[in-house]
Amino acid sequence: MKPATMLTHEMVYAALEDVHDPEIPVLSIVDMGIVTDVTISDSRVAVTITPTFVGCPALDAIRTAIAHRLSALSIANVEVIVDYATPWSSNRLSERGRQALAEIGFAPPPRFEGEFEPDILLNAQCPYCGSSHTVLRSPFGPALCRAIYYCNDCHQAFEQFKAIG
Amino acid sequence: MEHRAALEDLLVRMADDALIYGHRNSEWTGLAPILEEDIAFSSIAQDKIGHALALYTLLHQLGHPKPDHMAFMRQEHQYRCCHLVELPTQDYAVALMRHALFDYAERVRYEALRESAYKPLAELANKVRGEIKYHVFHANTWLRLLGSEGTDESRARMQAALDLLMPYALGMFEPSPYDDELWRSGIFPGENAIRSRWLDDIVPVLESSGYRVPSIEALEPTVGGRRGYHTEHFQPLLDEMTIVFRLDPDAEW
Known part of the structure; x- marks a missing residue:
């Protein structure tokens, strides 16, 4: 197991690019803009996400997928937090995400x-x-x-x- | 934590309204008059049940049972929803009119809660109000299409729905013994304030959409839900809504 301090935000975000929205799989959760915070400390990585819509049924699947993907980085302790402190807005979709949508x-x-x-x-x-x-x-x-x-x-x-x- | 009982009472009332209203809306899945309305009522149901889940989650963080247990395992008298959301709707005009009356109130409520001194609720309200805007947008469309832009029959059926529902709608604002405490603590402005803002919003919309608004002062609001007294329609709703969950409350879904 790597100590989490060797990890950078860039590494975590790059891994999160592999996690896709189960309802619109061309979009990564980073391009969707639902990742609002990544905190790396000695023993853990905390990823905060915020749903597009409060009742989004994909949320549990996304949570599990994040934990699964980050476990491949040998991070011992991954926490996925869901909150509304930074609420999602459709303006948070990245330019790349917007193009991916248009293409399908x-x-x-x-x-x-x-x-x-x-x-x-x-x-x-x-x-x-x-x-x-x-x-x-x-x-x-x-x-x-x-x-x-x-x-x-x-x-x-x-x-x-x-x-x- | 200060004002805990007052806050919990508020959260339970709001969560139960959202859950039961969402459940009633979901009854139109597969049965609405046109496909787009089928999708709309199903989507609004999903939004509302999502709001209920978020509110039950706040309650769980305050020490209440898990959200699913709050939704499915309580006894009838433990629910705090208003009577408006309990009513069965066989008539689509009644479903649409209830939608307008309820969602205009939800809009006022969540708008006010953005300023709540209880931060988790303020953050949630800030998010939910965007979704409610779509619900109000949908309600406005049908108020107008079946009212000022409708036929004599559509207007008459919507008017009958309004006349039937207005006393129940006023019951949404049944005063709470905690209103004063909620107001003083900055958590929530209280039911009277919400009622008066709601009337300021809904009355002009109804009138400009071609309806006669019954004289509000002459009506007796239908109350009791906030104290756990429900209509005869509520227990059958609970029986149906909870039957699968209760077969095995610990099942992993």
Whole structure:
């Protein structure tokens, strides 16, 4: 077992890049922006994550996957903390994460400044043809973080990762 | 810890509301009039049950039983939900109107709790209020579509739902013996304050969506839930909701 002090934040973050969202597997939890803190001390590494939505059913799976991945770094004592001290906002998605979403036909969430309002959901750009001639079919989708749209130009249904803050 | 009983009472009331309202919403899974509404009610149910879990987790950290035991193993009189969330809804108009009345109140409640002196609750409220915005957004859409933009029949059914539910909605704000203590300690502004902010929000929305708001002063709020007295609909709900968990409370899922 390595003493945890030999570890750097970079090493831990690099390992966390291998942990993916079970609901949208193209996204690592780092690109999703749900990792809000990594603390390394003598005998332990504590990873703090915050859910995209409070009732996210993937949270337990993500927790287990983090502990499993970090155990491969021979860290004896891994703690995964879930809290809301730094609440998740869709603005926390990385640029790489946004591109990965677009590539699989998911519109990335529109960025917002200041107070988030759900009206922002009414406008989405079609990830297939780039058209803004789209209509929100349902603010709720197959997962809590997804909304359903239809593109009037390429006649394709698509989803958007929902903005929230 | 100071004000512990007052805080716990508040958390149990809120968690039980979210759990039971979420359960009632989940009853529309597979049965809502159109597919998008099926998904919406199921998603809102999932959000609400998530809020209940987060609140029961705070209670667990204060020494209460585990969240699943709080949700599934208590006796009827130990729940503190209001009567509004217990009502069965065979009519979709009633489900939608309850959704609007309840979620406007949730919005006011969580907005106020962002300033709570109890920090874990303030942090949770800051997160939850973003989700509630989507719930209110959804409620607004249907209030308008079936009201000012609806037909005579849709307006009449929604109006009947509003007339039926308003006394129950006022019961959400049943005064608590802890209100004064919660207010003085900065944990929560108290039910009266929430009720008055709710009325300021919901009355104009209902009116501009084409409904007549019953005279609030003339109504007798339907209370008792916050003291453990429930409607005849509640025990059957608990029987159904808890049956699987109770078969083997220690099972690993």
